[in-house]
Amino acid sequence: MFSVTVADTGQITLPQAIRDYLNLDGGSKIDFIIDEEGQVRIIPLDVSVETLSGILYRPDRVKVTLEEMDVSISEWVSDWQ
Numbered sequence: 001m002f003s004v005t006v007a008d009t010g011q012i013t014l015p016q017a018i019r020d021y022l023n024l025d026g027g028s029k030i031d032f033i034i035d036e037e038g039q040v041r042i043i044p045l046d047v048s049v050e051t052l053s054g055i056l057y058r059p060d061r062v063k064v065t066l067e068e069m070d071v072s073i074s075e076w077v078s079d080w081q
Helices: 015-020 068-081
Strands: 032-033 040-044
Touching: none
Parallel strands: none
Antiparallel strands: 032 040
């Protein structure tokens, strides 16, 4: 476990081990998320495309055409309005 001190300005310095683990460099962006259990999670936003490759792959996913996507979006929008 790592402990840090919050400055009067609200800033903290992330320990080097945490920055290394999350692959953060100077200028990296992160999100703080409070999950359903009340835990705060740090999510790095500077993620390479290679890291994301295949993240949405589902073997049971049905392929659709662009036209089918347009129809689906149009239907959703009309229901939403």
